[in-house]
Amino acid sequence: MSAKPIAMSINGRKVEAAVEPRLSLADYLREHLLLTGTHLGCEHGVCGACTIMIDGAPARSCIALAVACDGAEIRTIEGFDDDPAMAELRLAFGECHGLQCGYCTPAMLIVARDIVLRLPEADEARIRVELSGNLCRCTGYVGIVKAIRQVLDKRRG
Amino acid sequence: MKAARFDYERPANLDAALALLGNEGAFAKVLAGGQSLGPMLNLRLVRPDLLVDVRRIPELTQAATHDGALILGAATTHAAIEDGRVPDATRGMMAAVASGIAYRPVRNRGTIGGSLAHADPAADWPTCLAALGAEALIAGARGQRAVPMREFLASAFETSLRADEILEAVRVPVLSARARWGFYKVCRKTGEFAQGIAAVVDDPERAGARVAVGATGSAPIIIEDAGALLRRPFDAGAAARLLRERGLGGDEIDMQIHVAALKRAILRLH
Numbered sequence: 496m497s498a499k500p501i502a503m504s505i506n507g508r509k510v511e512a513a514v515e516p517r518l519s520l521a522d523y524l525r526e527h528l529l530l531t532g533t534h535l536g537c538e539h540g541v542c543g544a545c546t547i548m549i550d551g552a553p554a555r556s557c558i559a560l561a562v563a564c565d566g567a568e569i570r571t572i573e574g575f576d577d578d579p580a581m582a583e584l585r586l587a588f589g590e591c592h593g594l595q596c597g598y599c600t601p602a603m604l605i606v607a608r609d610i611v612l613r614l615p616e617a618d619e620a621r622i623r624v625e626l627s628g629n630l631c632r633c634t635g636y637v638g639i640v641k642a643i644r645q646v647l648d649k650r651r652g
Numbered sequence: 653m654k655a656a657r658f659d660y661e662r663p664a665n666l667d668a669a670l671a672l673l674g675n676e677g678a679f680a681k682v683l684a685g686g687q688s689l690g691p692m693l694n695l696r697l698v699r700p701d702l703l704v705d706v707r708r709i710p711e712l713t714q715a716a717t718h719d720g721a722l723i724l725g726a727a728t729t730h731a732a733i734e735d736g737r738v739p740d741a742t743r744g745m746m747a748a749v750a751s752g753i754a755y756r757p758v759r760n761r762g763t764i765g766g767s768l769a770h771a772d773p774a775a776d777w778p779t780c781l782a783a784l785g786a787e788a789l790i791a792g793a794r795g796q797r798a799v800p801m802r803e804f805l806a807s808a809f810e811t812s813l814r815a816d817e818i819l820e821a822v823r824v825p826v827l828s829a830r831a832r833w834g835f836y837k838v839c840r841k842t843g844e845f846a847q848g849i850a851a852v853v854d855d856p857e858r859a860g861a862r863v864a865v866g867a868t869g870s871a872p873i874i875i876e877d878a879g880a881l882l883r884r885p886f887d888a889g890a891a892a893r894l895l896r897e898r899g900l901g902g903d904e905i906d907m908q909i910h911v912a913a914l915k916r917a918i919l920r921l922h
Contacts, residue, residue, distance in 0.1 A: 541691075562660050563660070
């Protein structure tokens with residue numbers, strides 16, 4: 496199968512490449528661009544570890560094809576250095592024990608930021624429902640939920 | 653797991669997509685949001701020669717109300733329906749159902765047409781759209797045909813779509829102001845595929861009460877003129893007998909789960 500040309504914006508940088516159609520977006524980011532902050536767990540869309548932003552919305556990069564994302568704007572965990580909401584979440588995850596081994600953390604932060612920005616009125620139950628697509632095997636989620644609540648509470652004043 | 657090799661095309665319009673599917677020499681699969689097909693490719697449960705990406709085809713991204721029905725393009729995402737970015741014909745039913753599908757990152761990519769064409773019995777749209785009396789609008793080389801859900805959903809992972817056809821849109825009748833709906837699914841974990849689903853739509857100004865029971869292991873069970881089921885108090889024994897008569901298989905626990913889903917959907921009518 497012949498390689499297909501793609502062009503996309505990744506963390507604000509224009510990238511062009513020729514990729515095999517079966518290459519997942521996650522493998523393209525990790526193996527070709529060495530953006531290894533995106534983690535792979537189950538590779539069939541269940542565990543959430545590979546969640547990144549595609550065209551401004553969280554999505555699974557393990558079941559997205561790089562070729563199908565031609566023209567897309569991609570933002571990975573490496574692309575949030577200057578993001579105010581992400582800065583607040585990074586601090587809160589540290590303070591609230593929102594991580595232990597760190598494997599789920601990049602995707603947890605991306606989903607947490609989506610909750611903070613899309614659902615500013617979310618209560619604990621809603622946070623837990625929204626987090627249900629991201630598995631963490633260390634924390635029992637208590638610290639992660641607490642961190643998101645802390646950011647939401649501060650933002651609500 | 654990584655997908656086996658396949659080729660990929662992204663045709664610009666519906667005719668070009670249909671032409672690609674019409675090539676009998678190759679096993680082609682239609683790709684929309686890829687939230688079911690993606691995992692199946694990675695697990696190598698399906699090994700197509702060619703993927704035909706229809707996600708951006710204009711006919712498949714339309715959303716407009718015509719002649720008392722909402723025409724919703726097959727590539728409309730669950731999240732667009734959840735957020736109300738498309739017109740609401742169902743007094744909030746479709747938005748509520750959409751919000752319970754899998755997880756937000758999946759809903760941002762997954763499409764209503766992809767879910768229907770995949771026809772997983774445990775998915776939400778087949779049961780919801782059957783209760784709403786929706787039709788599948790199918791495009792083929794010989795033109796478009798409209799197929800009611802009862803015929804479209806043939807069995808588990810089986811629809812009446814032919815290999816050279818594409819599900820273009822769904823047509824959902826606009827509910828009247830007096831219509832009520834209820835929906836309930838039993839899941840072991842938030843966002844998981846359901847063990848039992850029930851959808852009830854009661855529109856006195858249209859078809860009356862229609863019930864659909866899903867996650868059956870086959871196509872949803874559709875009960876027209878279901879007014880008797882809606883009477884209070886709910887008669888669980890009669891509901892179980894009716895579901896058994898209509899072909900619901902499984903053991904007593906499966907029956908209990910489906911009857912409970914039906915009761916809760918009815919209690920949620922509003």
